[in-house]
Every structure is written in C-alpha cells, then in structure tokens.
Amino acid sequence: MTWLSIRVDLSLRGFLLFAIMPILATPLAYVPSAAEIPTGIGFGVLQVGVLGLVTLVAIKMLALTGHRLSLIQLAVFGLFIGSVRGVLMVIFDGPFGLVDPVDMASRLLSSALFTGFWFSAATYLVHEGAAFNTKYRALRNQVAAGAPRNIDPLSPATPNQLAMDELTRVLQSLGKLVNGRDATADNLSMAAKAVRTESEQFVRPMSHKIWMDSRVSAPKARFSEVSKQAIIDLDYSLGRVLAIEAMFLLGLISVFSIERVLLASLVLPLVALFSIAFRPKNQDRAPSRAALFNIVFLVAISTIPIFVDDLLVQLAGYTSALFPMNPFTLVAPLWLGVTIVFDASLAVLRKSRVALVEELEKQNASAPVTGDENLAGFIHNSLQSELTVLSLQLQAASESQNPTDAKAAWEQLGAWINKSVSEDFENSTLDPASRAFGSIAAWRGIADVEINFSPETFSRHSMAPLLVQVIEESISNSVRHLQATKITFHFAPSNADQLIIETNGRLSATPTNGIGASWLNSISLNPPELVETATGTRSIIDL
Structure with missing residues (x-):
C-alpha cells in the first residue's frame, strides 16, 4: 500500500491528542511575561474549543457520506483549521491583552503550517493505532473461528450450554404452534409473526450479549x-x-x-x-x-x-x-x-x-477465544438467518392461497422446531460447502443467490467456516436491509482472501449498524465498505 492510497478517519481522539499543542504554543507566540502566561494558555483553550467545533462538524459530515480522507486531504484540512486558528489570533489577541509581535500574513502562515502539521500527525497517529486494533481483533477472531475445538464448548454449566438451553426453550414454545394445527392461512400468518417475534426479542439480544461478552x-x-x-x-x-x-x-x-x-x-x-x-x-x-x-x-x-x-x-x-x-x-x-x-x-x-x-x-x-465468538456468530449469522427465511416463507405461504406452498412451509417449520441446535453448532464447521449451499437453497423464492466459485474452494480455503458465516450473514443483511432479490459472491481476481458481494439492493437513507455489521467489521482485516453501484450495491470482506 502506497502512502497515496492510505485513507484515514477524522476522530475526536486524534483532535484531543492534537489539542495540547495550540494550548502550549499560544503563550510562546506572544512572548508574554510570567504574569501573562495564564492568559495565553486561556486564549489557547478558546482556540481549541472553536477548532473542536469545526472538526466535529467535519466528522459528522464525513460520517454521513461515508467518505474517508487521503493523507493529502487530511493535510489540506489541517491547513484549513490552522488558518481558522490564525484568524482567531489576529482578531482576538487584543481583547485578551496580548500583543502580536509579527504582521498578519506571517501570523496566518505560521499558524496554518504549525496547526496543519500537528493536526495531521495526531490524526494519523490515532489512525495507525485504530488500524492495528482492527487487524489484531480480526486476526484473533479469524483464529478463533478456524480453531479446532479440543475442548467441549457445550459442557454443562458453561455460558454456551445455558444459551443452548434457552434456545431449546424457544424451539419448544414454537412447537406448541404446530402441534394439532393445520396449515391454514391464519395459522401460517400467526406462526410467521411468532418466529419474527422470537428472532427479534430473544435470539438477536442473546447473540448481541454473547458478542459483547466476547469482544477481543x-x-x-x-x-x-x-x-x-x-x-x-x-x-x-x-x-x-x-x-x-x-x-x-x-x-x-x-x-x-x-x-x-x-x-x-x-x-x-x-x-x-x-x-x-x-x-x-x-x-x-x-x-x-x-x-x-x-x-x-x-x-x-x-x-x-x-x-x-x-x-x-x-x-x-x-x-x-x-x-x-x-x-x-x-x-x-x-x-x-x-x-x-x-x-x-x-x-x-x-x-x-x-x-x-x-x-x-x-x-x-x-x-x-474465551467467551466463544463462534457461538455469537453462529446464533446471529446462521440461526437468525434461518429464522428470517422461515418467517418470510410462512408469510408468503399464508398470502399465496396455494395448498402446496402452505403444506411445505408448515413442514419446514416442524422440521426446524424438531432439530437440535447444539448439534447444528457442533457440526457447523464439519462440512462448510454443504452448509453454504444449503443456506442458498433455503433462500430460494425469496432471493436468487449465486456463489461464483466451486465447492472445492471451501475445502481448500483456510478460513472456510468463517467464509460460510460471512455468506449467511451477508444474504440475511442484503434481504432485510437492502431489499435485495439477487446476491452474488465471488473472490477478487488477484486475491483469494477478498470476498466481493454484489446485490441489486439499494442503500437506505438511514444505514443500520447492528451486530451483523459489527461482526463483519470484526473479522475483516480492513473495514468493509458498502458502496452503491449502477446495478445495486457492492462490498468487500477482507479475510
């Protein structure tokens, strides 16, 4: 990566690191007496307050547009706020009782260069630390996802087993909806609502709690x-x-x-x-x-x-x-x-x-890793994706008035209720290819999903279990948040670790940033960027 291709984010941490410089430098700029040094420091604090507001506005604007700054753009912004600081020094030194020993042009020039340098340096320093944390966390999560389970993560009395017990309770409660009932439109609609409710009110919060407990x-x-x-x-x-x-x-x-x-x-x-x-x-x-x-x-x-x-x-x-x-x-x-x-x-x-x-x-x-992010990923990416598909199939069957569709959806609900979630979790890494293509089949009729690489790729890829979870989560997110009906997965031509996801969906005016997006961020070596294209959206997950 060349320095021209580096992209950084403005941050409050970077600004706070920079803020000490103008506070200390302002008294020196006026060569005050000892009695005037506190006044100079106070003037520096005022400058930092104004520059902080300007930077905060810029941070909010960049967040709304999703734009990140190149190093050249960062330097230009630094020179801009340096010029703002210079103007403040020219206008307000008199009211503070400070006498500027240089002319206005020299003051503006020195302030712009001084502020531009230190603001850019502080921002980049914080960016470098954040980039390391992202890479470190992604590597830890990837190691965890690909690790063999030499210990039983579902042994009695562990948090994982308690979570599985709760999930079993959810299945049992849903089972009561099926027992003794026929696949009528009303029953299908009621079942679809119940599945959505359990998914949103129980499964999602559970995966979020496990996820937060296991953050690395x-x-x-x-x-x-x-x-x-x-x-x-x-x-x-x-x-x-x-x-x-x-x-x-x-x-x-x-x-x-x-x-x-x-x-x-x-x-x-x-x-x-x-x-x-x-x-x-x-x-x-x-x-x-x-x-x-x-x-x-x-x-x-x-x-x-x-x-x-x-x-x-x-x-x-x-x-x-x-x-x-x-x-x-x-x-x-x-x-x-x-x-x-x-x-x-x-x-x-x-x-x-x-x-x-x-x-x-x-x-x-x-x-x-302690806390098992695998379980959080499994619940959110695999289990909740299945619940989403199931609720959509039930709802579609209730509205279609087609007895064949109704019977198939009702049987699908019964099969899902009677399965063992713990066995699903334990077997989630045994056959990644079957699991991935099984997920695609489950979405048939709701979204057309294509994986443009061979099943053998899963057996060769070092991060195959993680790849399956990424595919499952991406399909669910694309359908739920982008209203996509066509989703394609393929690897970058020159990099088998960059998974490219293209959809015919559209970005919403208010982007969501739930656990799904957080999970994808946590396993991607570089923050995944979801961008709008002529035909829909495109994102890259760097494995």
Missing part, C-alpha cells in the same frame, strides 16, 4: 512501560526528529525575524552531527546501564547543540533567545528531548505490534 481488543500499552523501554532502546529516527524540530523553528517566525530564525536553524545540522557522533551503542549493555547512558545522552543532545546555536546567534549580532531566563530557556531543550523520546516510544509500539501480529498469523490456536 488488542492489549493496551502502558505508558510507563513504553517510555521505560524507549529510554533503554532509544531507537529514534533522526530524520523525523529533525523534521519536528524544523517545525518548531518555523513557528518562531511569529516571534523573531526570518533572518534570525534561519540563523537559528543551524541547530539542525548541529543536532544531526551530535547524534551521529555520540549516540550510544547499547547492544551489549544491561538495560539499567543502557538507560543511564541514554539519559545522559538525551540531556546532552537537548542542551549542547541549542546553547552552541544560541552562541552563534549572539556572535551574529542578535540578542540571546535563552538568556536571561525566559520560557524558551526551558521549552527549547525540553522540546527536543521529548521529541526524541516520543519517536523512540513509537518505535517500541511498532515493534510490539508487529510481534503480536506475527504471533497471531503463525498461531494455530488449540481452543477458541
């Missing part, structure tokens, strides 16, 4: 542990550190002249040379000794190049930016040190994430 999330990284390991490894990218330091210097244009800032930018090669010459090599050191050496290095690289650069600025005829003591005396070294530790922390997170994903990809889990 990626392990949470502890800030203290990540920071500690970052200090020990100190594996930072010099290029990224210099880029962030350059953004800091660019922001100083609003405080000092362009000539002075250009002269101060000599700190960049000084930092680079210092890093290349003195960066510790800690391969053979114990963690405690490595941390000690790295802390000394951090203090040195955060102060020596900056103080040398300030001396060069003074030799060029400018006054010192660091002495006498002022906010920059602490902020400039602290900024560089925190930037290095922050980048090293990201490296620690990336390494741990890669290790987790690699472990899951190699894992042949010997038992399902």
